[in-house]
Amino acid sequence: MEKESHEVLLAQIKDLQKRVAAFASVEQQLINVKDRLDSENLLYKRMHAFNARAFEEMTDQAFLDLIAESIIDVFEVETGCVLIGYPQHAQPHAVAVEGGQDSVTDSKVLWHKLFAFCKTGLPGAILQASPEQAASLQPAADFSQLMLVWYNDAFTGMVIKLLGGVSNKHKLNYNPFDAQKLNAFGVFTQHVLAHFVNRKKTRSIFLAQQKLSHIAESFLQFGPDPLQNIQYLVNESCKLLGAGFGFYHSNRQQSFVVAEAPCMQPELILGLEQMVEITRCIKEQSEVQGYFTGSFQYPIGHPIDAFTVLGRKVQLGNYTFGEFCICFPGKIALTEENIHFFGIVAGAIAVEKRRFLANLAQIESEQRYRVIFEGTPHGIMLLNAQTGNIAYFNPAISKLFQIEVTQANAVHIEQLHDAFLAGNILQQLQEQQQTAFVIGKEIACTRKDGTVFFADITAQKIILGNQTLFACFYVDVTERKEAEIELQESNNELKKINAELDSFVYSVSHDLRAPLMAMKGLMSLFDTEVLEYGENKEYWGLMTESIARMDETIREILDYSRNTRTELKLEPIGMRKLIQDTYQDVQFAVIEPIAFTTDIHETQPFISDKVRISTVVRNIVSNAVKYRRIGAPDNAVHISFNVLPNGFAQLVVADKGEGIAADKLDKVFDMFYRASTSSAGTGLGLYICKEIAQKIGGTIHLTSEKGKGTTVTLMFYNHINTPHHELLLN
Amino acid sequence: MNCYLIDDDKVFHLISHKMLQRSGIEVAVSNFFDGEEALASLKKSIEQQEVIPQIILLDIRMPKMDGFTFLDEYAKLPEEVTNRIKIFLLTSSIDKNDIERAKNHPALKGFFNKPLSFDAIKTIIGQD
Structure with a gap:
């Protein structure tokens, strides 16, 4: 059991050892990751630090120096040198040196030597100086490591080169030059170059904005006098664009507004002839581009050989007010930006010029109206219909009513008319819907001394500010x-x-x-x-x-x-009866037969002066009968009458009588002229007919042939459309 | 038949008399030389219920009272009298205003130009 337990324990130990080893490996990996993260974190921190400074306002050179310094920081070299520039240029744009050396001059010499040494190296290569080389690089012989890395930016064509070194003495304090460092270099240089490129753009935008805001501020400083503003704009444009001279030429006034000191460079001041010449050039040559540029030569002996002109027409819409130009000393190329700003200023001048002309027109029209207002013999006054107070009146009113001009504020409508009339006038004004209307004709007006005169009064509603007034016009x-x-x-x-x-x-x-x-x-x-x-x-x-x-x-x-x-006495006339009666009357005494025919159409009423019409008819018909061919068996009189739709009535009396000789025809309407001796006549008949025709509105026309007969055609105006009340009146 | 002849011209009295005589009409003519005279006579006849004329031949232009004034006064007489009288204008006026005025006058029966003609006499009698 124990042995078994020992083996078991051994196995457990081995297992544990394996686990420890595995943990160690994991730990190492974690450490590596942490290092990498730290390093990246550091890189970002540096980028961030760089960004913070990169947006500060500084010159291009200062910015390049900042890049160089930052690269050295990022790359963690003990001492280093950065070159930024274009490969084709002999001199680099920026050189930054850090560490190691006491004097900048010395270090520059040193670093040039180092670059020469590294020339053979490849991008990204880490070079180890040989002892001989190290010796030749004194006092840099102490370097344990040298590294030359560079980055070619495909977009800008710029090259950034970094030469870094770590001394033997301090080599333990620095990480070795490795791939990670190269990587960081690549990322960082790309970043700063992007900054550099954008900076150029943002910088130009910034400058443009500054100029724009300057112009905008200039507008704010505009005074009420447009001509002064134009002077100001000419001065400012010279100042803003660095020109030494400028002028605006007005076509209308044929005058020049010339830039004032201190904008003007004395040697650039142009004479009138030159300005006229330039104006002509602008007029002729600015069509295509919208502006004109050109170089002009000064006469020999002038402090400056030549000057460059930028000019353009001052226009609003299609209307050209004049020409505006600024001049630079020497022959220079103008930037697009300057041309652009120049255009803006020219626009501003056009606006001011327009305002000037508008003011002028207003002043002129005010003067015109003032002359009319004060010179007219008719009274004009401004009346408040609510209060009856007269806000203003012209000299004619004061003359008509014998009141003093200075009394204006104190004058009330009741001082000009009796109370009843004044009340009536005010009421009319208050109730009136139209803007212009007649108040009344021959209205009694009372002068200060109580005497009365009569005036026709008309009124016109006008709104002044928030007040409604009436301009009343008095015609005596x-x-x-x-x-x-x-x-x-x-x-x-x-x-x-x-x-x-x-x-x-x-x-x-x-x-x-x-x-x-x-x-x-x-x-x-x-x-x-x-x-x-x-x-x-x-x-x-x-x-x-x-x-x-x-x-x-x-x-x-x-x-x-x-x-x-x-007077005319108009009434409807029954022509059929009138003709018949007249004919009966006049043929009474005639023995031989006369064929009498009529053709009478009274489709609508014929309205005229009955007595006069009957006189005419009697005269004409009587002539037709009187001047028949005595003794002839075939005498005839034909009378036709028609009420025409054109507002006239036509009467034609045709006879087959003795007729009138052609040479006498043009005299038959003359007073007392008699064309025939065959019958008793006074020579008044046709003359009276002509007079009557004229009086009642009409014409009389006579054609005749000796021995064949005469035809008289009469056109009478038909008063059918004359209003009934006029008929009654007449 | 009784007839008033009112005219200031005695030649016309003569002419009218002769013309009436020659027309063969039995007529008693009373001569007046102005409207006033005739009107007075007429009024008197009415008052005294004497014979009043059936026909009056009246001139327009006369001294004292002219024809139209006479007509206006005549119009004021009682209708039963005027209904029995016929008045004709007999004038030398050729003024169309006179003619129009005469045509429109309700008391008038006709208008004749001087001198009195047989045709006119026929019309006057025919009216009877």
Whole structure:
């Protein structure tokens, strides 16, 4: 049992030993992992430390120095040297040296020697200096290990080289150069190079932002005067972009705004001729790129040979205000960034210029309105419809009402009109929905001294701020009213005279006609026996004819007088009856037969002046009968009448009478002209017809052929659409 | 038949008389030289129930009272009297306003231009 137990115990011990060994192996692995983690942790910590500093603001050189120092730290060498640069460049961009040496100059010499020594080595190789080599590298002969590693960045084409060394004396304090270190180098250099590249970008963005914010701040500093702001922008753009001179040329004013000291470099100041020349270049050559650049030569003897110009048109939309340019000394290449900023400033100038022109337009229009407001003879005032207070009035109001301009605030509408009218005006304004309206015509206005004048008043609603006011316009119509009254009086007088004249003509015609008719009556009382005696019958005939002619003359004079003196009296006219009656009347005395036909269409009412129409019809028809071919068997009169849809009525009287000779046709409408001697006439008939046609709205037209007949065509305006109340009035 | 002839011109009185005579109508003509005279006579006849004319031939333009004023006064007379009288205008006026006014006057039966003609007399009698 014991032996067995011993064996069992041995087996247990072996087993335990195995387990211990296994544990040890596990422990070692854990230690390794921990080391690796520590090392990576350290690497990240260093990267983190690097990152923290990398975002600080510093020059490119300082940044490269930071990279170099960090690499040496990360790589844990006792002493080391880092070179950063492009392989094709003779000099490295950055050299960092750490440890070992007292003076930087010495160390630089040393490290150059070391690099020369390592030249043959391969990337990542760990070199062991031979005793001879070590001897030649004094005082670095003490190195136990030297290592040269480098990293070629495919993206930037940059190379980072690290040469590190550990001295014999301190070699126990440093980990050996191994693959892990190489790995860390690779990771870290990639990281810092990425930083370096991005930094260039972020740096340019940062600078751009700075300039932008500067411009933005400039906008904030803008004053109310656009011209001053343009001056400011010209100055700032020179300052911002490092130009020595600049100017803005205004097309409208034909003037230059030139950069002011201290922005200007005295030797860069251009003369007027040069500025004009540059302006011309900008105008002609900035179309394609949107800007213009070019180098200009100074005359010999000038402190600077040449200068470079950046210019562009100052535009808003399609409108060009002028040209803007800045000048740099010498022949230089302009960066895109500067061109870009220059464009922004030019835009700002355009905005200011626009504002300047708008201000100018506003001032001009204000001046214009002020001239109108103050110069107009019509009163203008701003009235508060709620309170009745007058906020403002123009000199015309003050003149009309005899109130002082300084009284403006104290003036109330009730001082301008009696209380009733003032109340009425305010009520109208309060209730009015429209913006512009007539308050009233010939409204009584009371002057300060109590006298009254009359004005037509119109109003316009205006909103000033949050206040609704009414601009009231007063037109003094006192004179007009007086003139109207005067006119009315003289018109009445004229009407009276007219009526008297009419009555006179009527009286005269009647008084002339009465004895004539008595003669006519007495003629009819002659005994037939008496007439048969001697030549009595012939005399009797001639007397009768004379009486008829005089009667005709009196009628025509009366017709003429009536037409010129009496108003139109419009009424519907039955033309069929009028024509028939007239014809019956005028053909009464004619013995030989005349064929009389009519063609009358009264499809709609014909409205005109009946007395005048009947005068015309009688005259024309009477002519047709009177100037028949005496004794001819085939005389004929045809009358047609049509109410046309075009607002006119047409009357045509055609006869087969003796006609009128062509050379007399153009005179038949003349006063007292007689084309025929075959019948008694005054020469007034057609003249009266023409006058009447004119008076009632119409035309008369006559065609005729000698021996064949005459056709008279009349067009009368049909007053069918004249409103009923006007018909009544007339 | 009784007839008033109201006219300020005595030549027309003569002419009208002769024309009426020659037309062969038996007629007693009373001559008046203005409207006032005629109206007074007419009123007097009505009052005294004397004979009143069946026909009045009236001129328009006369002194004292013209034809239209006469017509206005005439219209105020009792209807039973005026119903029995026929008034015609006999005038030398050719004023169309007069003619229109006459045509529209309710008391008037007709309008004739001077001098009185046989045709006119026929119409006047025919009205009877």
